[in-house]
Amino acid sequence: MKEDFLHYLWKFKKFDTLNLKTCSQEEIIISNVGQYLELAGPDFFNAQITIGNQKWAGNVEIHVKSSDWYVHNHEKDSGYENVILHVVWEHDSEIFRSNNTEIPVLELKKYVDKETINNYQKLVSPKSWIYCEKQLIEISQFVLINWQERLFFERLQRKSELILVLLQSANNDWEAVLFCLLAKNFGLNTNGEIFLKIAQSIPFSVIRKECFEVENLEALLFGFAGLLDTEKEDTYFNDLKFRYFYLLHKYQIEKSYFEPIQFFKHRPDNFPTIRLSQLANLYHKQQNLFSKIIDLHSLEAIYEVLRVSVAPYWETHYQFDKQSPWKKKTLTQSFMDLIVLNAVIPLQFAYTKSQGKEISEDLIAVLNDVEPEKNSIIDKFGSFGIKAKNAFETQSLLQLKKEYCDRNKCLDCAIGMELLKNN
Template sequence: MREDFIHYLWRFKKFDTTNLRTTQNEQIVIIKTGDYLELSGPDFFNAQMIIGEQKWAGNVEIHSRASDWYSHFHENDKAYENVILHVVWENDSTIFRMNNTEIPVLVLKDYVSEEIIASYNSLYETKSWIFCEKELSQIDDFIFKNWQERLFFERLVRKSQFVNELLLDLNNDWEAVLFCLLAKNFGLNTNGNSFLQIAKAIPFSVIRKESFEIENLEALLLGTAGLLEKDYEDVYCIDLKIRYYYLIDKYKISQSHVDAVEFFKHRPDNFPTIRLSQLANLYHSQQNLFSKMIRLNSAQSVYDLIKISASSYWQTHYQFDKESSFKSKFLSKSFLDLIIINTIIPIQFAYSNRIGESISENLISFMMGVGSEKNAILDKFESFGISSENAFESQSLLELKNEYCNKKSCLKCAIGMNLLKG
């Protein structure tokens, strides 16, 4: 039996507590099951119970088999010396503390109903995609909506951790953090890390100083990406190359290693040349961007602020020296929606936490006005009757799949726990 199921049973007392007995036939009266902290050390802290004639306060450790105590080397760990009860499914070994006193054991399977075991087995039956796929659309709407909100903020907390890491790296300069985060997300999945390396390689103080010359910004970004190294024929490319080497000498910028950017398998509008030019134009057209973005509260406010295109050269090019038919290369609304989801909302959340301001309801409202992403995971949820109408819902579903379904953490999931109740 999986340990997480035994944790669930113990945590919520899903067993017959009226006549519990240890393997030594001593009666157990549970006063408090303990705090489930999911930290290193025993599973439940500060439990209280009466075992035989003695009242105990201490910790509870849970295993599928009693012998797991030794498999996990608890016998040499002082953190387990205060365990007052060992809760197991199978009792295949006698367990002793370091002072050779025996730890009382409760074999929990003797007190769990067949119905709850059947519900558990049903929940974990092999399915084509996720365990609860057939029952998912039948979950009570109140439970599902509350769980969605929790999932949304769990995902946001994880995303904001990256923002906090950037803050440490960049001396708490929020403008520099925003620049790096935007760069990463302008690169999308394929070039995101390379674009982040490019942004980190250029001191943001230089971006500030050179923001009034769009050619200088493009030269810095494209040059750092390694896209100016060839001998080009177009005058524009030659000019950018001259500017790049002048600027890195002027500001004494060391040429850091940057992973090569990828063109392969990208639609032309997502070529790194186009995205880096658009990023340069954003910082050319907008000063003090962080102070503006932190106040945005709707998708429309983002569309109104960020009306930028690639530079004129790129209206007829996707790569240097290769002319193409004219196409205006403005940032699309769908691309800006991704910037809202992956840059603006996480940085607003991180900043509000840093200054001690609660904006949770504002962020939910903001995300409900942003279109849902489109991907295979969300398509699969829709095939099981769970659609996402906006980014708040789609982000919640992605968190559910990646952090719960994929990890088989049904007993930490509100949906799984609800189904287990029958």
């Protein structure tokens, strides 16, 4: 037996509430189970309960065993002085407040029917991937669709936390935040954090001023990435290096040093040289990028803004001094989809929320047009009957797996609750 199941039973009154008695045989009438806080302190706040002939308003604490009160040292915590009822699965010890008054105990196992317990045990039976994997196919579309929307916005809210941190460090310059977000995502998983540090180290005012010459943007990005630190015969390399040191001097920028940029295990089109050139070209082609992108609510319109290539030099190179066959190297649709998912949509969500505006339906509509992501988690859900049709659904499934399935929060999940009810 686990406490989260006891929380579920109490919160939704999934027990016989008509014949309740404390362990000392006083009648219990529940007027209000209280508010489930999930914070430090008692589990349910401001419950209203009649015990015997006395009406009480206060908190309810829930444990598997009564003795857990002392295991958790609640007797030493003044935050538990206002507990009016101790709800337990098994009563094995009397519990007293600091003034030696006994706390009434409700032993819940006497009032829960076997079907409810069996349903719970079935839900949390041993898993190979997630607990409900064999039952997922039973979930109604109505429950699934509503839960997916909640999961999607939970995931967006989590992504917006980084945006708010960046906004504070950028002195509320949303354009600078977008630059940092884009840099992080252009770096992908391997170089994302380094690209983010690079973007944060270059004052965005400099990016604004130098965006009319793409070579200057490349010089700054390549220089801060440490890609201009060596000596080469390559003419383009030496031109960027000259520009880089000139710009450092011009704007009195102090050089920052980061861990080395990684090329290893990347396909050539994902080499950091290519991605940094594409990022430079995006800011060269699209001045005032934030103001353009924040109001775009169709996928094709976003694609049109993001559709950039590399500087001419990189059409025949992947690294300095090493010529390769000519290739255009425009951002692919799959890469633009990644940018939409991890930069554009989260930024639109955070910005409009800060402005007190509501664009939830617009965000969902955009992601309904984005191809579903391809990864092992999405494939696994598909094998159990939940096949995602678009990126809105894959984002929801990723949130479900990470924040609920992996953390065994079945009783906080709409799918788990539905299965517990229907089993």
